[in-house]
Amino acid sequence: MHPVRSLLLAASENRWMRANATTLPVFRKAVKRFMPGERLDDALEAADTLRRQDRIATIFTRLGENVTEMAEADAVTEHYLEAYGRIAQAGLDTQISVKLTQLGLDIDPARCRDHVRRLAARAAEQGAILYIDMEQHPYVDATLALYHAVLAEYPNVGVCLQAYLYRTAKDLEAIIGAGGAVRLVKGAYKEPASVAFPKKVDVDANYLSLAKAMIGEPARTRGFRAVFGTHDVSIIDAIQQHAKATGVPNDACEFALLYGIQRSVQQQLGRDGYGLRVLISYGEYWFPWYMRRLAERPANVWFVARTMFAR
Ligand SMILES: Cc1cc2nc3c(=O)[nH]c(=O)nc-3n(C[C@H](O)[C@H](O)[C@H](O)COP(=O)(O)OP(=O)(O)OC[C@H]3O[C@@H](n4cnc5c(N)ncnc54)[C@H](O)[C@@H]3O)c2cc1C
Secondary structure, three states: OOHHHHHHHHHHOOHHHHHHHHHOHHHHHHHOOOOOOOOHHHHHHHHHHHHHHHOOEEEEEEOOOOOOOHHHHHHHHHHHHHHHHHHHHHOOOEEEEEOHHHOOOOOOHHHHHHHHHHHHHHHHHOOOOEEEOOOOHHHHHHHHHHHHHHHHHOOOEEEEEEOOEOOHHHHHHHHHHOOOEEEEEOOOOOOOOOOEOOOHHHHHHHHHHHHHHHOOHHHHHOOOEEEEEOOOHHHHHHHHHHHHHOOOOHHHOEEEEEOOOOHHHHHHHHHOOOEEEEEEEEOOOOHHHHHHHHHHOOOHHHHHHHHHHOO
């Protein structure tokens, strides 16, 4: 792993930094590139702008992970229920994506599952899909067990799978069999070589092979839903070529990108008739998430440095 990437991912897990770094002006200024603001209102405003300017649909996520009190997890659930109301009121096509450790997975998995059920039921009323993020590898079993349990009751739930994990092909097969929905990403955490491909070239190859399975005939006949969460233009291009060559219609491939990254690619995907969503993050607890964004592209560190010296 690139040493800068490794350092940034270590910082993302540092407790003192997690608690204190968001007050530092340099980070507050630089994070704006990836996050329209800390409040739900900021996310709603950004989603409205994307819809009006480029007819782009969105996904919201309120930043936070590993809560230590169940009351916090309960409050996050209430927040998201309120967010569904605000989204409907604003007439936005916006989904929500949740982190299970923010909904209490570490404290009380049964209550966490109830929270997901309530959110899935609310999403269904709005004709929306609720997505579950994937966190570090020790959470994968618990996340997928919860996902399959909720999917059996609510067909409108999807889960994220990470192409850097060796196990993902098997996990994907099970979800395709259940007719679920998957957002495929490369994976954002620092993982050991015992569970994840250490080389980017292997992660990229695995991504493409999983992506092909996701839009293959067996997946489509099962009603499986494929979403590709990536900014990698060569992978996006390869998926599109494969889809064309195998007769998969453009609207069967949905792409999801992060707010502020590869904006021209976002606009082009929309113009070409592919399903497209931009994920907007908001909330006060943004430090670990922001460090993972910097780690994805160590050149971003220069952006922070420039911000530090700009007036
Ligand atoms: C919608 C969505 C949801 C996600 N959900 C999860 C999740 O639940 N769990 C999880 O582990 N990960 C998640 N991720 C993050 C993902 O795992 C990757 O870390 C991230 O998307 C970077 O990988 P990439 O596929 O864009 O490819 P990369 O090979 O990392 O990047 C390809 C190119 O995209 C551009 N790029 C990528 N990232 C950045 C950046 N931060 N800043 C500027 N340019 C950049 C660069 O030009 C880079 O060369 C999500 C990503 C997206 C888009």
